[in-house]
Amino acid sequence: MRIRLDLSYDGTDFHGWAGQPGLRTVQGELTSALATVLRVPSVGVVCAGRTDAGVHARGQVVHMDVADPGPVDQLVRRLNGVLAPDVRVRRGVEAPPHFDARFGALWRRYAYRIADTPAAVDPLVRSHVLTRPRPLDERAMNAAALLLVGRHDFAAFCKQREGATTIRTLEQLSWARDDRGVLVGTVVADAFCHSMVRALVGCLVTIGEGRRPADWADEILRAAVRDPAVPVVHAHGLTLEEVAYPPDDELEARLTQTMARRSADEVST
Structure with missing residues (x-):
């Protein structure tokens, strides 16, 4: 079973x-x-x-x-x-026989939480929210995030594993404040490579602090190599919130599609 x-x-x-x-x-x-x-x-x-x-x-x-x-x-x-x-x-x-937690998923949704004002800092959730000393410009971060959405080679934001592809489809990358003023980044993709989300957030935080312009994110993406100027933010601000799957009668087709695409991506890289 x-x-x-x-x-x-x-x-x-x-x-x-x-x-x-x-x-x-x-x-x-x-x-x-x-x-x-x-x-x-x-x-x-x-x-x-x-x-x-x-x-x-x-x-x-x-x-x-x-x-x-x-x-x-x-x-x-x-x-x-x-x-x-x-x-x-x-x-x-x-679960149905063709249900596969890894290869059957349509997308994964992560959230990264940042408290960047004194009012947003809550010591009761300090192990789940990153604290920054200065306010971040979420408008600049969202402008940069739009440049990263889509199907790309995210090698610049991944720790490369031998034989593994870094081609991913980033469906959503956006920032908004919750009712406590915490800045929440929502990241949705078909899959993620090693350290990808934390590197994406690190890039956007650098832009939000005003140390780089918004189009720097696109420059990093197109370079397709890891850049030491892009920080990988701390893990504790990141939470896997949700994984979505197709209806039961579409599970087998989704598994076949994912495996075929993964094989094609690995050949192309």
């Missing part, structure tokens, strides 16, 4: 999603809890997005294949009884 689990976690004390020997990771905690609850040696899981160390999630999605999980609602309760308080399973459902 294929099971979908929706997770939330506070990334502060995790060394990212992916399991690493001797380090506490979200994947490690989840698979350990699953092995305990299901009374099996190990359980493999696939996630929608491998978040970096310190990055949080409200809408992480995973899938797994298990022989006899029992009632899924009971599985969720038992997992939450074993897991530490900084990671929760919010929902569990039986």
Whole structure:
């Protein structure tokens, strides 16, 4: 049976999603809890997005294949009884055979939160919001963000992994203030490469501080190489908010499309 689990976690004390020997990771905690609850040696899981160390999630999605999980609602309760308080399973459902948490996703939505005025700084959420000493110009940041939206090679904003493509479709990149005055960046793409969101935010924060013009973002993008002038902002301001999937009857087609496009991108790079 294929099971979908929706997770939330506070990334502060995790060394990212992916399991690493001797380090506490979200994947490690989840698979350990699953092995305990299901009374099996190990359980493999696939996630929608491998978040970096310190990055949080409200809408992480995973899938797994298990022989006899029992009632899924009971599985969720038992997992939450074993897991530490900084990671929760919010929902569990039986998924169609073609559901794939990673390759079946239509898009991922992240939010990056910045408190750039004294009134917006809240010590109660300091581990989830980046504090900056001076106000940022969100109009300049939005003007620059528009230059980055679309299907591009984002090599300038990614830590290159051997054999991996850096071509992505950035569907939305925008900034707005919430009711507390916190500046919230919304970033939506079909997928993200390593450190991409934090590098995009770092570029736009540099522009928002007035240290670079808006068209600098386009110059960086077109150069297609990492530039040390682009800072990678701290992880704690970033949260994976949501992952979207097509209707069940379109899952197989989406999986085929994603795999074909990924293969084509890897050949082109």
